[in-house]
Amino acid sequence: MKDHIKFILKNSIIFGLISFGFSIIGGLFPSSEHTSVIGNPLVVSGITIEHIVGHIFWGAVIGLGTLSIRYIVLGGSFAILIDADHLLQFLDIELVSRMSHSIPFAIIASMIFFLILRGKDLRLCVVAFGAVLSHIAFDIFLADVAYRTDTEFPLFSPFTLEAVKFQGLDWLGIQIVGVVIVAVMSYLVKRKEIRLKNNLTKT
Numbered sequence: 001m002k003d004h005i006k007f008i009l010k011n012s013i014i015f016g017l018i019s020f021g022f023s024i025i026g027g028l029f030p031s032s033e034h035t036s037v038i039g040n041p042l043v044v045s046g047i048t049i050e051h052i053v054g055h056i057f058w059g060a061v062i063g064l065g066t067l068s069i070r071y072i073v074l075g076g077s078f079a080i081l082i083d084a085d086h087l088l089q090f091l092d093i094e095l096v097s098r099m100s101h102s103i104p105f106a107i108i109a110s111m112i113f114f115l116i117l118r119g120k121d122l123r124l125c126v127v128a129f130g131a132v133l134s135h136i137a138f139d140i141f142l143a144d145v146a147y148r149t150d151t152e153f154p155l156f157s158p159f160t161l162e163a164v165k166f167q168g169l170d171w172l173g174i175q176i177v178g179v180v181i182v183a184v185m186s187y188l189v190k191r192k193e194i195r196l197k198n199n200l201t202k203t
């Protein structure tokens, strides 16, 4: 139990820092048409209980394929930490809104976990990737269900800050991709573990 909590806390802090750090990049283009002073997050960002619980739940679903409680909790934790960029809004500087809601961010976060752990925990890498997808999925879902509107993200930031629009059931496809990526990787990791074990018992 204590191990689980340590594992979850440590990796959540790392992910939160990556997310926050990445979002800072969004503050480096004050003259871009894609940046603006977003405003106090408590006022403008619609931070509600449903929003927070939804992100955690969607993220936890991503982790289900691992069949392991620590990755399921981490999925939820990573998913909500993607909104760490809201903290930057307190600075009243020109920012790219939702900077870390991007595929390059998902890849960078996975790669950092890969490097830190020297490739020893591939499930953690894909959970980080999937959590970003689940976050985007829930933002689309919430916009559609609660506000009957589309929503947009700088999906390829920082390479282009152009926002990409999503609507309706787009969230479902994105969520499914996240779930499948994590499930497939978990299956491969498990298979390799079983093979290694079999080889050990043979010799």
Ligand SMILES: [Zn+2]
Binding pocket: 082, 083, 098, 101, 135, 139
């Ligand atoms: Zn968001």
